[in-house]
Every structure is written in C-alpha cells, then in structure tokens.
C-alpha cells in the first residue's frame with residue numbers, strides 16, 4: 001500500500017511517499033481503508049519534534065512511529081476473528097493516538113479503540129478532523145469549564161479546528177457565545193452559531209466592557225493575566241496551548257484568587273474518558289448540532305504541502321489528506 005514515511009524530525013519535506021506492506025487485522029482488530037486522514041496542528045508540532053519534551057514519548061532522536069497520522073475516517077475492509085462490534089463494509093471514524101499510522105491507504109486498529117460508526121449526516125472528510133477539534137473542545141468546555149446554560153462564553157481562535165467545534169458545542173449547551181476571529185472568518189463563525197463576533201484586528205476583547213464566565217483561548221495567544229479583566233468574578237480561563245506562563249498561572253490561580261486558569265492534555269486522558277467524550281460528541285452530531293469544517297483537502301502524496309499550510313496558523317477548521 002501507499003504510505004507516508006517519516007524518519008526524521010524537521011521541515012515538511014521530511015515526509016516521503018513509499019510502498020509498504022499492507023497491514024493485516026489481528027484477531028481483535030479491524031482493517032480500515034482510509035478515505036480521509038486529518039493533518040492537525042499537533043501533527044505539525046510532532047513533525048518538528050518541538051517542544052523537545054514531546055520527544056520523550058515520540059522518540060528522542062527520530063520518530064518511533066514511521067507512519068504518522070491519528071485522525072481517520074474510512075471503510076472496514078476486513079476484521080479479525082474476535083471482532084464483534086463492527087463488520088466488513090462499516091463506515092467508521094476515530095483517532096489512533098496509540099500507534100498512529102493514518103497517513104496511509106490502510107490502518108489496522110483494535111476494535112475497542114477510539115472508533116465509532118460514521119454518523120449518517122457526516123462525510124469522511126468532515127469526520128476525519130472531528131476527534132481533534134470536537135473531542136478536545138468537549139473536554140475543555142465540559143470537563144474543565146463545566147459549561148452551563150446561559151453562561152457567557154468567549155472563544156478566541158473561533159475559526160480553527162478547536163474553535164469551530166467549540167462554538168457549536170457551547171451553543172448545544174445553551175451558552176451565549178462570542179467568537180473572536182479575523183474579518184474573513186466572521187460569516188463562518190456566525191453561521192456556526194456564535195451570537196457575537198469580535199474581529200481581533202479591530203477590537204481587543206480584553207479591553208471592552210463585557211465580562212465572560214468562560215474564556216477559551218484555543219490558540220493560546222492571550223494570557224490569563226490579559227484575560228482576567230474580561231472574566232466575571234468567578235470566571236475561568238482555559239487554553240489547550242501549554243507554556244511555562246500558563247503552567248504558572250494554573251498553579252498560582254489554584255491557590256489564590258477567584259478567577260482560575262486551567263489546562264488539559266486531551267490525548268493523555270485515559271482511553272475510557274476519551275471514549276466517553278466520543279459518545280457525547282456522537283449525541284451532539286446526531287442532534288444535528290455539530291458539523292465538521294473542512295478548509296482544504298490534499299492527496300496523500302501532498303502531505304508536505306498540507307503541513308506547510310497548517311504551519312501558517314490560519315486554517316479554517318480542518319485539513320485532510322485523501323487517499
């Protein structure tokens with residue numbers, strides 16, 4: 001089968017298309033013919049091997065896994081003899097955070113992994129990016145943020161993968177949503193359900209009069225310190241982008257003050273918890289309240305171009321590779 005091989009950390013050119021042996025499903029595995037695979041911001045960080053701490057898990061001098069890619073959507077081509085939740089021909093999507101392998105034509109996965117049947121109302125391309133933005137934003141808004149009906153929620157980076165899912169999830173839970181994006185993404189953010197939109201080039205949300213119960217900085221460009229004045233008395237700042245300043249804010253705000261900062265590494269949650277979040281995500285999708293946003297799709301062999309685009313930091317929703 002065709003697969004993208006990665007043998008070093010570095011620029012987008014580190015990827016090479018190659019022909020490798022097609023995987024065979026073990027007794028507890030399904031073999032998926034991949035129709036779409038996501039290219040995420042996390043993928044680009046793994047590619048560079050930075051921050052260096054990530055190499056403790058990814059491989060110290062070169063990546064441990066030769067074939068990358070975690071988010072996928074496709075059709076089951078064969079199943080192992082002990083598989084009972086899925087059958088050949090099922091359309092599925094999910095996230096293979098343990099062993100990757102989705103930048104390829106086929107991937108073999110344990111049936112009890114983070115996998116679900118493709119919702120009726122969702123395309124392969126939409127579904128491939130759904131776990132990254134959808135599950136992460138569900139984790140942040142519900143687990144960390146304990147989002148409540150009627151709360152005022154501000155989403156910074158509302159047009160990205162996490163942000164576009166977050167608007168829809170926050171509306172599903174009955175929040176009043178303000179999305180912060182640039183002018184070109186205003187109409188998309190409104191269409192996704194935001195009640196108000198702030199153009200970050202025209203207006204600094206930390207300086208206006210409004211106060212929010214929850215500020216979700218999906219792109220990690222505004223600090224807790226800056227956002228404090230835009231939080232209500234017991235307001236919460238959450239961001240998925242960890243650096244030393246946020247780490248310090250998480251620790252100090254847990255000890256002092258009524259306004260708090262929180263962080264979580266969604267991929268490091270126990271698999272049972274990610275599966276629980278996936279089940280909630282499916283309910284929101286089934287209710288018609290969550291759709292995937294696909295900015296661009298690239299053929300598998302153009303993975304380097306896809307990474308170059310994600311590196312620029314201005315994608316709308318998700319980027320996918322199609323086999």
Ligand SMILES: NC(=O)c1ccc[n+]([C@@H]2O[C@H](COP(=O)([O-])OP(=O)(O)OC[C@H]3O[C@@H](n4cnc5c(N)ncnc54)[C@H](OP(=O)(O)O)[C@@H]3O)[C@@H](O)[C@H]2O)c1
Pocket residue numbers: 040041042045132133136156157158159160161162163180181182183184185200218219220221239240241264265266267310313314315316317
């Ligand atoms: N901790 C976790 O569990 C976890 C899980 C998944 C992802 N992440 C991290 O979450 C972050 C977000 O990922 P993502 O894929 O959603 O998005 P992304 O690729 O980082 O961001 C793309 C979006 O950000 C907007 N943007 C850029 N600069 C902005 C600014 N100054 N203010 C507001 N919006 C701005 C862009 O819109 P314009 O073009 O309009 O500027 C674009 O739509 C990444 O750093 C990723 O590594 C963390």
